[in-house]
Amino acid sequence: MIDKSFDIKDLSLAGQGRERVEWALTEMPVLSAIHDRFVKERPLAGARISGCLHITTETANLARTLKAGGAEVVLCASNPLSTQDDVTAVLVQHYHIPTFAICGEDGSAYYRHIGQALDHKPQLTLDDGADLVSELHKNRSALLAEVIGGTEETTTGVMRLRAMAEDRALRFPVIAVNDAMTKHLFDNRYGTGQSTLDGIIRSTNILLAGKTFTVAGYGWCGRGIAMRARGHGAQVIITEVDPQRALEAAMDGYRVMPMLEAAIISDFIVTATGDKHVLDKTHFEVVKDHCVIANAGHFNVEINIPALEKLSVKKHRPRKGVEAYRLKNGRTVRLLSEGRLVNLAAAEGHPATVMDMSFANQALSIAYLWQHGADLKNAVYPVPSDIDRQVAKMKLAAMRLSIDKLSREQQNYLSSWKEGT
Incomplete structure (x- = not known):
């Protein structure tokens, strides 16, 4: 045992x-x-x-x-x-x-x-x-x-x-x-959406209203994060590799663009893809000064932290759970929770x-x-x-909610091909 x-x-x-x-x-x-x-x-x-x-x-x-x-x-x-x-x-x-x-x-x-x-x-x-x-x-x-x-x-x-x-x-x-x-309809969307924003706000105490907030990935987690960020008054950008999800994000009213373009103008970038190096060396080289980056995917590989380290000349911790990287180009990148799940590392999940x-x-x-x-x-x-x-x-x-039930007639109609116009 x-x-x-x-x-x-x-x-x-x-x-x-x-x-x-x-x-x-x-x-x-x-x-x-x-x-x-x-x-x-x-x-x-x-x-x-x-x-x-x-x-x-x-x-x-x-x-x-x-x-x-x-x-x-x-x-x-x-x-x-x-x-x-x-x-x-x-x-x-x-x-x-x-x-x-x-x-x-x-x-x-x-x-x-x-x-x-x-x-x-x-x-x-x-x-x-x-x-x-x-x-x-x-x-x-x-x-x-x-x-x-x-x-x-x-x-x-x-x-x-x-x-x-x-x-x-x-x-x-x-x-x-x-x-x-x-x-996934509830945990990933509503849970991740609320807890990710909770972790970011606890870590930074930065007002989201009016900021440009990029979400990498428009799966159920990305949808939830984007929805909550917009609810805080942020201007939300979605980056995607899937054309159908990108189209859905656009139809939902979000700006859609490649990460290389989004990095230049973003005050916040959050990854939620399940893949690795979604934020990579090329993005760090052009990222906006003092951009806050965080990860809401399971593993800490979505942000290429070794690449960020190599591009940096100095690192310090201005707040709990925040690492500020001073880059060779003079800009600063703020990484939350060592690139790990920000909603659990900086908040309560x-x-x-x-x-x-x-x-x-x-x-x-x-x-x-x-x-x-x-x-x-x-x-x-x-x-x-x-x-x-x-x-x-x-x-x-x-929740003390009740819903309707199909009548026998409705059940028969839905299971039959014989009735039409």
Whole structure:
């Protein structure tokens, strides 16, 4: 099993963590209902689960729910800067969930903690970015025989897993929770939109109104960031490589142009693509003086930080979480949160209300895999549609909203080809 029961910063933070976890739970009625059901039904009895996730208050409530369903849960961090140390303390001290994560840990500690989570010999995996699954396949392949399935939380992870499946390297089925309608339509758009702006404002305290604000990528996360930036009064530019998304951005009223043009006039640039070097050397060479750059994609490769370092003659930290790079051309670039997820590194991540739906999908999908994973092929699957719809219905009920139902006549009409004009 586990050589050491936990590796966290400070157990004495547990009291503070418990208050915040319980606060988040008040905004998570769907997951609360699933927790209560899991207590009664124990759908995960005997399951060993290793999770590599952002260790936040909302994640703590997901872990509690899985444990209530009968699972043995172990957690590690999916990002070195997103861990909330008071949450790791409460997970260990009060909820007795082994946790391996320390905010600010270096790369060596990060992968050591993933290894400790894998020492649990998981039958099910929870991942956010696919680092745990990748490590399992590359360096701990002896454990693969016991793995029944896993779930993936974010766009970057789904992309990596689909590449593994395409190469026939994936050794167990994975459900792409990220692609559930009740996840990407809400978590990615409203959650990322609000929390990214929150992280930028906390870091800089710069008024957004009247500023030129560029968003790289017009996926669901990019849509949300652009929408919230415009709501603050910013003049928003979208950069894209996909012609359909670029066209949609233009139809939504945003300016669309290449990044090389946008960099010259932008006061803020935020990447949200899932790709690498979206902001590169050529952009830094022309970027506007004192431009603030940040990343809302999963990994810190979207901004080519080594290239920025080479172009710089001086670096200092004017504010917490802000690195000001003085370039050889005399301009200054302000990098937030070391290029890591700014909404988690500089703020608190998504509000609990949207994580309620994301983690409801996680909990129900994990239970589904525990029951049906052995019958699935080694591929990336969508969240079963009945789970996605169930989460939406539960969220509507929690919001005390009701909707219409189709009559039998309407159902027959929609399923028939015989009636027309």
